[in-house]
Amino acid sequence: MTYITKPKLHHPSLACNALGFTRRDYEGKISTLCAGCGHDSISASIIRACWELAIEPHRVAKLSGIGCSSKTPDYFLGQSHGFNTVHGRMPSVLTGAALANRDLIYLGVSGDGDSASIGMGQFVHAIRRGVNMTYIVENNGVYGLTKGQFSATADAGSVSKKGVANSDAPIDLVGLALQLGASYVARGFSGDKQQLVPLIKGAIAHRGAALIDVISPCVAFNNHAGSTKSYEYVREHNDAVNRLDFIAPRTEIVADYAPGETIEIEQHDGSRLRLHKLDAAYDPSDRIAAMNYVHAHQAKGEVVTGLLYVDETAQDLHAHLGTVAAPLNSLDAAALCPGAATLDKINAALR
Amino acid sequence: MKSITATNDFVVKFANVNGSGSASANEMFAKSILRMGVPVSPRNIFPSNIQGLPTWYEVRVNERGWLGRRGGVDLMVAMNPQTWDADIAEIEPGGYLFYDSTRPLPKSKFRDEVRTLGMPITDICNATYDDPRQRQLFKNIIYVGALSVLLGIEADVIETLIGEQYRSKPKLYEPNVKALHIGRDYAQRNFSAEPIGLAVRRADAVGDRIFVDGNDAAALGCVYGGATVCAWYPITPSSSLAEAFQKYCAKYRIDPDTGAHRYAIVQAEDEIASIGMVTGAGWNGARAFTTTSGPGVSLMTEFIGLAYFAEIPVTIIDVQRGGPSTGMPTRTQQADLISCAYASHGDTKHVLLFPQDPLECFEFAVQALDLADRLQTPVFVMTDLDIGMNQRLCAPFAWDDARTYDRGKVMTAAELEAGKDFGRYKDVDGDGIPWRTYPGTHADKGAYFTRGTSRDPYARYSERGPDYLYNMERLLKKFETAKTLVPQPLPHKAAQPTKLGVIHFGSTAPAMEEAIDMLECDGVHLDTLRVRAFPFADAVAEFIAAHERVFVVEQNRDAQLRSMLVNEFGIDPARLVPVLHYDGTPITARFIAGAIARHARGAHATPQPAQAANA
Ligand SMILES: Cc1ncc(C[n+]2csc(CCOP(=O)(O)OP(=O)(O)O)c2C)c(N)n1
Ligand code: SF4
Ligand SMILES: [Mg+2]
Numbered sequence: 021m022t023y024i025t026k027p028k029l030h031h032p033s034l035a036c037n038a039l040g041f042t043r044r045d046y047e048g049k050i051s052t053l054c055a056g057c058g059h060d061s062i063s064a065s066i067i068r069a070c071w072e073l074a075i076e077p078h079r080v081a082k083l084s085g086i087g088c089s090s091k092t093p094d095y096f097l098g099q100s101h102g103f104n105t106v107h108g109r110m111p112s113v114l115t116g117a118a119l120a121n122r123d124l125i126y127l128g129v130s131g132d133g134d135s136a137s138i139g140m141g142q143f144v145h146a147i148r149r150g151v152n153m154t155y156i157v158e159n160n161g162v163y164g165l166t167k168g169q170f171s172a173t174a175d176a177g178s179v180s181k182k183g184v185a186n187s188d189a190p191i192d193l194v195g196l197a198l199q200l201g202a203s204y205v206a207r208g209f210s211g212d213k214q215q216l217v218p219l220i221k222g223a224i225a226h227r228g229a230a231l232i233d234v235i236s237p238c239v240a241f242n243n244h245a246g247s248t249k250s251y252e253y254v255r256e257h258n259d260a261v262n263r264l265d266f267i268a269p270r271t272e273i274v275a276d277y278a279p280g281e282t283i284e285i286e287q288h289d290g291s292r293l294r295l296h297k298l299d300a301a302y303d304p305s306d307r308i309a310a311m312n313y314v315h316a317h318q319a320k321g322e323v324v325t326g327l328l329y330v331d332e333t334a335q336d337l338h339a340h341l342g343t344v345a346a347p348l349n350s351l352d353a354a355a356l357c358p359g360a361a362t363l364d365k366i367n368a369a370l371r
Numbered sequence: 372m373k374s375i376t377a378t379n380d381f382v383v384k385f386a387n388v389n390g391s392g393s394a395s396a397n398e399m400f401a402k403s404i405l406r407m408g409v410p411v412s413p414r415n416i417f418p419s420n421i422q423g424l425p426t427w428y429e430v431r432v433n434e435r436g437w438l439g440r441r442g443g444v445d446l447m448v449a450m451n452p453q454t455w456d457a458d459i460a461e462i463e464p465g466g467y468l469f470y471d472s473t474r475p476l477p478k479s480k481f482r483d484e485v486r487t488l489g490m491p492i493t494d495i496c497n498a499t500y501d502d503p504r505q506r507q508l509f510k511n512i513i514y515v516g517a518l519s520v521l522l523g524i525e526a527d528v529i530e531t532l533i534g535e536q537y538r539s540k541p542k543l544y545e546p547n548v549k550a551l552h553i554g555r556d557y558a559q560r561n562f563s564a565e566p567i568g569l570a571v572r573r574a575d576a577v578g579d580r581i582f583v584d585g586n587d588a589a590a591l592g593c594v595y596g597g598a599t600v601c602a603w604y605p606i607t608p609s610s611s612l613a614e615a616f617q618k619y620c621a622k623y624r625i626d627p628d629t630g631a632h633r634y635a636i637v638q639a640e641d642e643i644a645s646i647g648m649v650t651g652a653g654w655n656g657a658r659a660f661t662t663t664s665g666p667g668v669s670l671m672t673e674f675i676g677l678a679y680f681a682e683i684p685v686t687i688i689d690v691q692r693g694g695p696s697t698g699m700p701t702r703t704q705q706a707d708l709i710s711c712a713y714a715s716h717g718d719t720k721h722v723l724l725f726p727q728d729p730l731e732c733f734e735f736a737v738q739a740l741d742l743a744d745r746l747q748t749p750v751f752v753m754t755d756l757d758i759g760m761n762q763r764l765c766a767p768f769a770w771d772d773a774r775t776y777d778r779g780k781v782m783t784a785a786e787l788e789a790g791k792d793f794g795r796y797k798d799v800d801g802d803g804i805p806w807r808t809y810p811g812t813h814a815d816k817g818a819y820f821t822r823g824t825s826r827d828p829y830a831r832y833s834e835r836g837p838d839y840l841y842n843m844e845r846l847l848k849k850f851e852t853a854k855t856l857v858p859q860p861l862p863h864k865a866a867q868p869t870k871l872g873v874i875h876f877g878s879t880a881p882a883m884e885e886a887i888d889m890l891e892c893d894g895v896h897l898d899t900l901r902v903r904a905f906p907f908a909d910a911v912a913e914f915i916a917a918h919e920r921v922f923v924v925e926q927n928r929d930a931q932l933r934s935m936l937v938n939e940f941g942i943d944p945a946r947l948v949p950v951l952h953y954d955g956t957p958i959t960a961r962f963i964a965g966a967i968a969r970h971a972r973g974a975h976a977t978p979q980p981a982q983a984a985n986a
Binding site for chain 2: 099100113358367
């Protein structure tokens with residue numbers, strides 16, 4: 021198979037963002053995934069979020085592991101550098117890339133097999149280090165690319181297409197991320213763009229490790245009755261804790277909502293997340309409460325979606341390491357090399 | 372039995388207990404001899420343990436400057452009752468034993484042909500110090516004092532060293548000098564009547580050389596070479612390299628105005644993550660390296676294949692130790708050659724550099740960073756425990772301030788804007804090396820998708836046979852180009868024409884030079900070639916062709932360098948005689964000379980490996 025370019029015909033009626041770009045400018049190659057695959061909807065939400073944020077596409081670096089989900093970075097942001105790494109190891113590559121140039125936006129895309137099985141170690145450590153990234157797991161409960169084996173996020177009792185029931189306990193990436201210190205934790209559903217797009221925008225604007233676990237049904241292998249990662253199951257069991265508006269820095273504040281149902285969170289860059297609480301008891305600034313809430317609802321078979329936790333004062337890995345403001349990849353020999361005179365002194369001390 | 376007499380040419384071995392504070396006293400002993408102008412080469416022999424197990428420090432004193440391990444012990448400083456019997460057995464006939472005589476030992480514990488010098492060190496310490504910690508610590512400096520009298524090491528040289536060591540803690544100076552003199556006074560009172568035959572005599576054989584270990588040197592090379600990202604996972608014998616990088620960065624890589632760091636060091640969760648981070652940083656235009664040992668390389672192999680195929684600069688410093696598996700983690704070997712040269716699945720080949728000493732560790736670390744950028748591929752610096760963790764006398768580090776970093780073929784925003792054609796995997800210059808762009812360079816030109824899957828010259832996914840072949844053959848061409856860029860082999864001609872040659876590499880060098888000298892005295896003449904990199908330069912094939920028989924000396928069981936020579940040049944294996952030393956101790960001149968002499972005289976038709984004797 022060779023690649024397919026997407027015809028780029030700009031419709032005159034397409035809206036432009038602040039940079040004068042239309043949504044088409046944020047697209048990539050034509051997807052080769054199955055028609056109806058949840059992953060394609062997530063790509064569309066990423067495109068929408070980047071367009072709405074008026075990000076310069078080339079200032080994004082998109083990295084992924086291996087899997088159907090990890091193929092998707094080829095299908096959005098065609099003007100961004102992308103890196104399809106090895107299975108389960110996107111987090112380390114992204115960490116290194118982020119160390120090299122702190123000025124780009126890092127978008128990591130992974131699957132549930134990629135992150136919760138082979139890449140569990142890297143997932144855990146990238147999050148606990150506070151790498152400044154948006155980490156999206158396109159979670160379908162199966163290995164799509166290798167044709168439908170259970171993944172580690174499949175719920176116990178979930179039945180495969182071949183009729184086999186999963187007996188292993190599931191790994192909940194949201195619960196893990198909360199425990200590991202992620203400073204922005206959300207869950208979305210590929211079929212709910214209205215909720216997902218602002219979640220992605222908030223994550224991109226966030227400084228620190230932002231995880232979005234997106235339930236993304238696999239129509240080929242995991243979208244049948246008996247699967248807890250099917251369109252039908254998620255629609256029926258979705259418990260959205262909040263809806264989000266993302267308000268970019270310095271934009272007008274739109275009409276206010278009734279007090280008591282809305283809270284606002286301001287992030288480092290001045291952007292604001294306005295949460296319309298659907299559940300009055302839900303407080304996204306309390307990590308422990310968020311963990312309890314997610315677990316309690318999970319026990320009832322409910323899929324909690326929305327912005328589950330955010331710490332707007334979080335620090336990222338660069339802050340922890342105390343690195344200079346200029347990207348490390350921009351430093352030249354004058355800034356990096358101590359020079360001959362210093363070496364003479366070092367030699368003298370070694371005699 | 373006549374006692375050994377030797378001036379500026381002997382071996383002293385200290386048998387200690389790990390964690391007893393002997394290391395700094397022993398190092399001071401070695402350095403005091405250096406300061407008297409006499410070359411020494413010390414080696415740590417230590418177990419995989421933090422406290423309590425035996426550890427040894429072997430110091431070869433040699434005015435001629437032979438820095439390889441000699442083998443045998445002329446003076447044993449036996450401070451560890453646990454290893455007493457083996458330590459005593461190791462002393463050369465006519466040698467000397469210095470020991471703590473506080474507890475009387477039966478005569479059966481000694482050897483008649485070894486002269487014993489007992490000193491009640493524990494008693495002396497108990498009488499002098501109240502604090503149990505001091506009693507233990509000062510023991511070491513007390514025996515250094517006694518040895519200095521026995522061997523004729525000047526007191527003020529050691530006092531100066533104590534002053535340097537405690538410059539920042541002047542309170543410790545006086546008590547250490549006092550302990551030194553307690554040892555000296557005792558030795559003068561008790562041993563002067565009958566001096567021993569070993570002596571240090573002032574000489575002028577050290578010159579401006581420096582005394583440093585290879586890990587420190589390689590770390591400094593990474594600082595000078597402009598590495599900004601280091602990701603690593605602790606493993607002996609490489610950990611001290613990453614730690615030294617941290618130490619030097621904290622000193623030389625701080626922004627003077629803000630105090631911010633011009634470096635990022637991450638202790639990763641494992642070696643897969645460390646190579647992943649280095650790959651990500653290299654992809655994104657920062658100079659990055661990792662350091663590890665054999666087991667770490669094994670874990671890294673999937674990524675090494677990705678970096679090879681996706682063409683990403685990566686620098687890996689492998690401080691080799693005894694394998695396979697955990698093997699002999701605190702012993703030295705050169706046994707990762709094949710696992711590094713052909714690391715990963717599919718057809719892969721990687722650039723390896725073989726430093727012989729700390730100076731080359733420094734230089735090759737710098738060069739590896741340049742080569743990785745120039746060639747856009749993984750580059751290994753293959754050092755080992757013997758060079759990495761032992762201080763070694765070597766020529767001083769040098770740096771030319773006019774030197775800049777070779778960042779390789781990186782297309783700029785201006786070039787893209789000017790319409791220069793960008794094909795990420797296209798060979799436009801005929802050297803197999805394509806151009807790359809850093810992420811974020813230009814708004815609508817130069818972006819590409821990096822992947823481990825096959826692609827066409829414009830980085831577009833392709834499984835077409837011709838696209839795949841173009842790429843794989845270009846990678847081979849690039850490897851050919853590498854041949855001319857890597858450090859070239861260094862030949863040395865025998866005093867008279869000979870049909871015998873020797874190929875060696877890395878830490879074998881000092882023992883090799885000495886072995887050649889020994890063989891020459893015996894009338895066996897050999898030309899030598901020190902290989903410094905893989906891919907092998909054509910000069911290596913020419914050297915083999917020019918000799919009837921070529922010995923290949925290495926520190927592994929399977930003759931790995933020899934296999935690579937046979938494989939890469941298609942050479943008749945019968946021409947290459949393996950000389951193999953792999954018991955975990957550093958190879959010695961005695962071993963090499965013995966093995967070669969046997970073969971040279973026997974003129975075997977087919978090569979028999981010269982096995983590691985317990986030399
Ligand atoms: C080291 C290694 N082992 C196995 C594979 C095969 N493999 C490719 S994708 C995949 C699973 C992907 O699952 P997931 O991350 O959930 O992605 P999905 O296809 O479901 O989106 C596996 C096991 C591989 N590429 N590399
Ligand atoms: S196999 Fe499943 S995950 Fe993969 S593309 Fe098809 S629907 Fe999507
Ligand atoms: Mg999956």
